[in-house]
Amino acid sequence: GDSVTQMEGPVTLSEEAFLTINCTYTATGYPSLFWYVQYPGEGLQLLLKATKADDKGSNKGFEATYRKETTSFHLEKGSVQVSDSAVYFCALSDPGSNTNAGKSTFGDGTTLTVKP
Amino acid sequence: GAVVSQHPSRVICKSGTSVKIECRSLDFQATTMFWYRQFPKKSLMLMATSNEGSKATYEQGVEKDKFLINHASLTLSTLTVTSAHPEDSSFYICSARDFRGYGANVLTFGAGSRLTVL
Numbered sequence: 001g002d003s004v005t006q007m008e009g010p011v012t013l014s015e016e017a018f019l020t021i022n023c024t025y026t027a028t029g030y031p032s033l034f035w036y037v038q039y040p041g042e043g044l045q046l047l048l049k050a051t052k053a054d055d056k057g058s059n060k061g062f063e064a065t066y067r068k069e070t071t072s073f074h075l076e077k078g079s080v081q082v083s084d085s086a087v088y089f090c091a092l093s094d095p096g097s098n099t100n101a102g103k104s105t106f107g108d109g110t111t112l113t114v115k116p
Numbered sequence: 117g118a119v120v121s122q123h124p125s126r127v128i129c130k131s132g133t134s135v136k137i138e139c140r141s142l143d144f145q146a147t148t149m150f151w152y153r154q155f156p157k158k159s160l161m162l163m164a165t166s167n168e169g170s171k172a173t174y175e176q177g178v179e180k181d182k183f184l185i186n187h188a189s190l191t192l193s194t195l196t197v198t199s200a201h202p203e204d205s206s207f208y209i210c211s212a213r214d215f216r217g218y219g220a221n222v223l224t225f226g227a228g229s230r231l232t233v234l
Contacts, residue, residue: 034223041230042227042228043122043225043226043227044160044211045225046222046223046224091223093223103150103162106159108158108159109158
């Protein structure tokens with residue numbers, strides 16, 4: 001079945017540091033890939049997405065490129081801010097999967113703390 | 117864009133009582149909604165898929181009689197935690213998929229409901 005493996009956290013960085021959170025996946029079809037962000041006490045918000053190989057999703061300075069050859073979708077940001085402190089979830093949606101029924105598969109989440 | 121509203125955001129109840137959480141799609145119709153449970157510092161656990169006009173589909177290990185799901189309209193799904201106990205305390209999150217246009221593959225999440233059972 002489909003699965004998403006995320007870099008284990010927590011990750012602690014100083015402000016303006018470079019961020020990478022690794023994400024790899026397995027899927028039976030041609031999935032769309034997503035990064036969601038969850039701020040403390042809140043639900044999840046879509047951060048960025050990519051729907052096909054070599055697509056780059058970007059938003060708020062974050063980027064991730066859909067790499068089919070390495071089945072990866074690593075999240076990067078060149079200069080993090082304190083306000084980026086949150087939990088980040090990598091996810092996939094595989095419309096080709098017979099068992100999908102509209103579900104998405106999530107990674108375990110990576111907690112990022114940015115210190116001033 | 118698509119908006120999902122979840123209510124209440126926080127609820128505290130006594131052990132043995134039942135609690136209802138609502139999930140509404142505000143500007144789109146959702147024939148399917150999803151209910152998740154999130155433990156502290158853990159990922160989302162999909163509990164069930166809520167289907168408008170039919171029975172919910174529960175994930176393995178989720179008690180159907182404990183977590184009652186009703187999806188009576190195209191914009192509303194409810195999760196009722198029956199005879200709640202302290203171990204049911206958790207953060208419950210719903211989501212829905214807006215099939216309009218390019219965003220069809222994207223899940224929109226509610227803000228979550230923090231349940232505390234005393």
